[in-house]
Amino acid sequence: MRHMKFVVLIMPFLAMYFNIQAQSNPFKAPLYWNPYEYNFTTDGPIPESEWSANIDWMDQNLKQHGYHMICIDGWGENVPHDQYGYRTSHDGSWTHDYAWWSNNLQSRGMELGIYQNPLWIDRYSADNGALIKGTTIPLSSLIDDTENALWFTWVQVDRPGAEEYVKGYIQHFADMGVTYLRVDFLSWFEDGYDKNLGTVGVNRPHSEYETALRWMKEACDANGMFLSLVMPHLKNEAATEIEYGHMVRINEDVGHGGWQRFNDFERGIRHSWWSQWYNTFDGYTYWSHISGRNKMILDGDFIRLNTMANDDEKKTVISLNLMAGGPLSVADQYNTIGNDLWLYQNTEMLALNQDGFVGKPLFTNDPTDESSQVWAGQMSNGDWIVGLFNREENTRNRSLDFSWLGFSGNASVRDLWAHQDLGEMSSYAVDVPPHGCVILKVVPTGSGHQSQMNVAGTFTGWSLNISMSLVNGTWEARNVNVNAGDHQLKFANTSDWSGDDWGDANGLSGTASLTTGGGSNITFNIGQNGDYDIFFDDQSLAYSIVDSGCNSGGCIT
CATH class of the missing domain: 2.60.40.1180 (Golgi alpha-mannosidase II)
Structure with missing residues (x-):
């Protein structure tokens, strides 16, 4: 194994080039079940009886391990909609609607997740005079009849009532108690291109794509809802998706499953369209540069353990998703899981998810290395x-x-x-x-410390010119002058950024992470100009920034 230090040093420049500003993500990756395997293998909607049987199986076997969500997927037929054109059930054959199932799951200590794109318009509702909820605007006015789009009728976001319709769709689900929304086919809306089918819609101005995501994010935030973005092109290093989503897909659909789909599919080849990396391992590896604790969550798609050849492959699938801070999205079913349930129940591995852990490749995010x-x-x-x-x-x-x-x-x-x-x-x-x-x-367990420690930040012009002293096992820099306002910093064990550095935290105190190779900085706010003492424990990685006067009795806390 090579220690590819020269490779990882490109990552800070990558982040600066694209000026990616990550939001503070209040969610951690979900553990849940999805009927994708049934849908895919039958190419049809899941019957309500099978849906119910799988929920019972999850309730009995995985709920106690943190798998609290059941999320519907696509393939519904003859789908019921309400008077505003909002979808109310998975399939016309179902007895119960989404609201009923949401209440049922909540009574079991679980919750319903929804698969739906709020930019889709139901033609039947529009043609039959539906009005946008809360307005007198016809739903049909949001349709461009000249738009030659495959499968979907898309909202024209530049028209009156579009924002009300999109946000109203999300509110429609939130009112049922839904806290997870999975929005699919975003690449088709963004530029109307599919790698397999060619032109499937309109190449829209980027501002319209951004507006649509912003509306979704605002409505989701207002309701404490998790926004999962699926099939995005991730242009400009996913800058737009980072700003407006909580989780983003980074590889192709699991499809038939198996090691080929997880690891071998177009291995090492990057594309300029959805999905830029086809297999799960490549996707998690490359896109690790946008993930992190309280940052964008990477989604490696559904898991079909029963399609893997042996336990080694199955453990790798579970492990990579958890190591990358991604979800465990179970698509195995009560009648296909076989003897593999134990892999989803490893409490020592699931502790990573419970902690909000996010790991990264230690040396490089290049999947070909x-x-x-x-x-x-x-x-x-x-x-x-x-x-x-x-x-x-x-x-x-x-x-x-x-x-x-x-x-x-x-x-x-x-x-x-x-x-x-x-x-x-x-x-x-x-x-x-x-x-x-x-x-x-x-x-x-040892008592060894770094041989030196320096601190740099916005207040030093990122020059490592502040050396720290090791006092009673903690590195400290006293009387550092910092102006009021928002700042960033990192700790480094060299004076020229040639070694390791630590950051990736928020606030005047907390726990840093190793960020060598381009990880994010520690961000904090100073209330007033003055001198501050900065402390860092290079073993526990705890840090704090304290008004220098507080250490000599000058502050009342």
Whole structure:
């Protein structure tokens, strides 16, 4: 394994070039069930009886492990709509509508997720005189009859009533208690291009795409709803989606499943359209540069464990989704899961999701570089989680030098799939089988500190000219002059950014993460001009920024 330090150093420049401003994401990746497998294998809507049977199975087997949501998918036929043109049920054959199922799930301690694009218009409702809710504007006025679009009738967002219709659609679901919205076919709306079908609609001005996403985000935020963006082109390094979504798809549909779809499909080839990376592993690896704790969540699509060849492949699927901070979106069914349920029930792995953990490739986000198969990240308590993956067809030796994680000395190591403590050690190496992985918890036990520590930020022009002193096990920089306002900073163990650095947090105190290679900064706000003391523990990664006067009795707290 090569330590590709020169590769990761390009990442800060990538982020600066695109000026990506990530929102603070209040959600963590969901654990849930979706009927995609039934829909895909039958090419039709799921009967209500099968939907109900799968809910019972989830209730009995996975709800207690944190899988609290059941999300419907597409394929509905003869779909009922209300007087405003809003969809009310999955399929015309169903006895119960969405509102009924939402109440039913809530009574079980679960919730309903909805698959629907608020930019779609039901032609039947429009042709029969539906008015946009809260207005006297005909729904039909939002339709461009000259628009030659495949499958869907799209809202014209530049017309009166469009905002009311889109936001009203989201409110329609929110009023049922729905807190998760999965919005599909965004690339078709954005520029009307599909890689397989060619032209499927209109190439719209970017402002219209942005407006549509902004309306959705505003309506979702008003209702505490999770907004999942599906099939986006992710142009300009996903700048628009980062601003307006909570989660974004980063690979093709799972389809027939199997290792081919997860790992081999168009491996290492980047495209300029949806989806830029076709397989799950490539997508998670490359797009890791936009993810992070409280940032954009990456969505690797549904999981069909029953299509994988062996337990090594199955553990890799679960592990990569959790290591990347993505969802576990179960598409296996009560009658197809076989003996694989235990893989969804590994409490030591599920702890990553509960913690809001997000890992990244340790050396590079280039999917064509084998060193991208080593992942790492930190739990909120500072414990390291390391993923040693093997995407290849032959056994690979994967090694871990703890200095790569930013600390020296020994650490206690635990295998999260074997549920076994491996003891205290100074490094680790293992032969990983083809398509397999080893997931470790690494907890530093030694007393070693970095040989030096410096701090830089907006208040230094990002020059590492403030050296810190190690006092009683904590690095400190005293009497640093900082003006009032919003600021950013990072800690670094060199004076020229050639080593490791730590950031990726928010506020005057918190826990930083290793961000070498382009991770985000620590952001904070200073209320008034003055001198401040900055503290950083390079083992627990706790930091704080305190008014210098407070340390000599000058502040009342």
